[in-house]
Amino acid sequence: ETGVTQTPRHLVMGMTNKKSLKCEQHLGHNAMYWYKQSAKKPLELMFVYSLEERVENNSVPSRFSPECPNSSHLFLHLHTLQPEDSALYLCASSQEVGQHGYTFGSGTRLTVV
Amino acid sequence: GENVEQHPSTLSVQEGDSAVIKCTYSDSASNYFPWYKQELGKGPQLIIDIRSNVGEKKDQRIAVTLNKTAKHFSLHITETQPEDSAVYFCAASKRANDMRFGAGTRLTVKP
Numbered sequence: 655e656t657g658v659t660q661t662p663r664h665l666v667m668g669m670t671n672k673k674s675l676k677c678e679q680h681l682g683h684n685a686m687y688w689y690k691q692s693a694k695k696p697l698e699l700m701f702v703y704s705l706e707e708r709v710e711n712n713s714v715p716s717r718f719s720p721e722c723p724n725s726s727h728l729f730l731h732l733h734t735l736q737p738e739d740s741a742l743y744l745c746a747s748s749q750e751v752g753q754h755g756y757t758f759g760s761g762t763r764l765t766v767v
Numbered sequence: 768g769e770n771v772e773q774h775p776s777t778l779s780v781q782e783g784d785s786a787v788i789k790c791t792y793s794d795s796a797s798n799y800f801p802w803y804k805q806e807l808g809k810g811p812q813l814i815i816d817i818r819s820n821v822g823e824k825k826d827q828r829i830a831v832t833l834n835k836t837a838k839h840f841s842l843h844i845t846e847t848q849p850e851d852s853a854v855y856f857c858a859a860s861k862r863a864n865d866m867r868f869g870a871g872t873r874l875t876v877k878p
Contacts, residue, residue, distance in 0.1 A: 752799075
């Protein structure tokens with residue numbers, strides 16, 4: 655384990671469902687991130703949180719809604735997704751935002767049917 | 768914004784040989800360059816990083832070199848082993864919340 659835990663590991667959902675992805679870290683990091691990883695594409699930054707405050711929303715559709723209740727937990731709420739949203743969703747944390755190595759979780763493999 | 772290009776996309780080497788992966792970046796203000804290794808079923812793991820005030824950094828069989836003038840940096844793995852087989856990602860950033868990743872290199876080390 656890296657210290658960043660993501661649940662669930664796998665998720666299959668219909669286009670009308672509502673689900674949530676959870677990320678938890680107890681590394682004492684102040685920054686947390688959501689990334690989308692699709693086949694043969696670079697990692698796509700979705701959201702950045704610093705000390706529970708969102709500092710970046712990288713033009714992500716509103717069907718993805720992040721929540722950071724405290725510096726150890728990060729959620730990604732999903733609703734009315736499209737099949738093209740199927741991907742590996744990775745959570746990461748770092749000491750501060752940006753110029754420090756990231757610790758990634760193992761990801762949630764999402765399939766939208 | 769920053770654009771990071773990574774080559775090759777796939778690399779196959781014989782066990783014991785060296786492997787080199789190269790990345791170029793577009794923004795001369797970028798000053799932090801990490802490398803990540805992603806094994807099957809896992810998230811990327813930081814393996815080495817370098818800052819712009821350093822030209823080279825080594826950690827056992829892994830080294831990273833940075834050429835700021837040419838805006839490229841490379842990962843060198845010597846004496847490769849089968850467990851080095853994974854996807855490797857480079858990244859570059861210049862400030863907070865501006866980390867950009869390359870598309871990845873799938874390295875296969877044949878026994």
